[in-house]
Amino acid sequence: MFYMFVLFWLCWWTLIKVFVALTDEIQSVSVIEGNSVLLPMDVTEIQDDDNILWKFGAGRILIAKINRHKRMFSTFDGPDGRFRDRLKVDQQTGSLIITNITTQHAGDYQLQIIGAKWSSKTFSVSVYGNLPTPNITRDYSQNLSSSSSQQNCSLLCSVVNVGHVTLSWYKGKSLLSSISVSDLSISLSLPLEVEYQDKNSYSCVINNPIRNQTTHLNITQLCHTHPASVSLTALISAAGFLLIVAAVVMCCIRKKCRKTVTAFKTLEEDRTDSSKSQKPKSKADAVYQNVPKKQ
Numbered sequence: 079m080f081y082m083f084v085l086f087w088l089c090w091w092t093l094i095k096v097f098v099a100l101t102d103e104i105q106s107v108s109v110i111e112g113n114s115v116l117l118p119m120d121v122t123e124i125q126d127d128d129n130i131l132w133k134f135g136a137g138r139i140l141i142a143k144i145n146r147h148k149r150m151f152s153t154f155d156g157p158d159g160r161f162r163d164r165l166k167v168d169q170q171t172g173s174l175i176i177t178n179i180t181t182q183h184a185g186d187y188q189l190q191i192i193g194a195k196w197s198s199k200t201f202s203v204s205v206y207g208n209l210p211t212p213n214i215t216r217d218y219s220q221n222l223s224s225s226s227s228q229q230n231c232s233l234l235c236s237v238v239n240v241g242h243v244t245l246s247w248y249k250g251k252s253l254l255s256s257i258s259v260s261d262l263s264i265s266l267s268l269p270l271e272v273e274y275q276d277k278n279s280y281s282c283v284i285n286n287p288i289r290n291q292t293t294h295l296n297i298t299q300l301c302h303t304h305p306a307s308v309s310l311t312a313l314i315s316a317a318g319f320l321l322i323v324a325a326v327v328m329c330c331i332r333k334k335c336r337k338t339v340t341a342f343k344t345l346e347e348d349r350t351d352s353s354k355s356q357k358p359k360s361k362a363d364a365v366y367q368n369v370p371k372k373q
């Protein structure tokens with residue numbers, strides 16, 4: 079019974095130790111694409127003649143081998159050559175430097191120290207793309223269809239070719255809406271509706287865990303320009319106005335014509351009646367004759 083207990087306790091202790099080793103020895107590192115990153119090695123932890131190995135990925139591919147005592151500093155390109163011309167070793171400390179990093183180099187880097195004492199440490203490296211500046215544009219498709227187009231201005235904030243980012247609209251310092259993407263290389267856009275008279279400051283922000291980029295909204299510049307819908311309305315109004323003018327002009331011409339014809343007819347009648355009536359009728363009287371009589 080006692081031995082069972084000891085065995086159980088030993089097992090439990092080993093498990094705890096493994097668990098602690100696993101959780102304690104993973105360090106996260108974030109880096110922007112194109113930059114360099116240094117995975118540090120603490121010299122105080124090692125003996126001079128320890129072998130230091132750097133390995134990459136789940137396959138534990140050997141990418142660097144260091145023995146400071148023998149002055150041996152080797153780096154390897156990896157089977158697919160992805161580390162070619164990108165690895166350096168700090169000869170004092172044995173730290174690994176990855177230059178001009180790309181998303182291909184994201185993953186786990188394991189440091190193994192082999193000597194009198196064995197130990198290992200893992201760096202989990204995340205590589206983030208460069209952040210583009212968000213682009214704010216007027217969303218005319220929304221304006222034409224929505225009933226709010228009279229007071230509201232529809233906008234879109236968009237970015238192209240991004241991965242692992244969040245795009246957000248802020249009103250002052252408070253978050254209004256956001257959208258996140260974890261895929262690589264896609265386009266994102268986020269709508270916003272503001273009133274033309276809105277005096278608040280709005281901004282569109284793109285961020286990843288390392289950086290952010292902000293574009294401020296200029297309502298006056300974007301919303302107070304003449305949109306397609308306005309020019310369409312103007313066009314329709316102009317056409318309508320022209321039609322009315324044309325109708326009025328036609329009406330006038332026809333009326334004038336009729337007047338002349340009537341006047342001519344009356345004059346003829348006058349000429350024939352002139353012998354009977356001594357008083358010649360004026361042109362104006364003739365015109366009035368043509369108007370239907372009020373009963």
Ligand SMILES: *[C@@H]1O[C@H](CO)[C@@H](O)[C@H](O)[C@H]1NC(C)=O
Pocket residue numbers: 112178180
């Ligand atoms: C960095 O890597 C990219 C992609 O592999 C390459 O096109 C570029 O020339 C490199 N830049 C430098 C400064 O080495």
Ligand SMILES: *[C@@H]1O[C@H](CO)[C@@H](O)[C@H](O)[C@H]1NC(C)=O
Pocket residue numbers: 225226229230271272273
């Ligand atoms: C106009 O936009 C505001 C937000 O700026 C919104 O609260 C309001 O409901 C919108 N009006 C209409 C008619 O959609």
Ligand SMILES: *[C@@H]1O[C@H](CO)[C@@H](O)[C@H](O)[C@H]1NC(C)=O
Pocket residue numbers: 283285289290
């Ligand atoms: C953007 O980054 C700066 C620091 O670079 C930080 O002060 C600011 O709060 C960040 N803004 C947002 C909206 O995350």
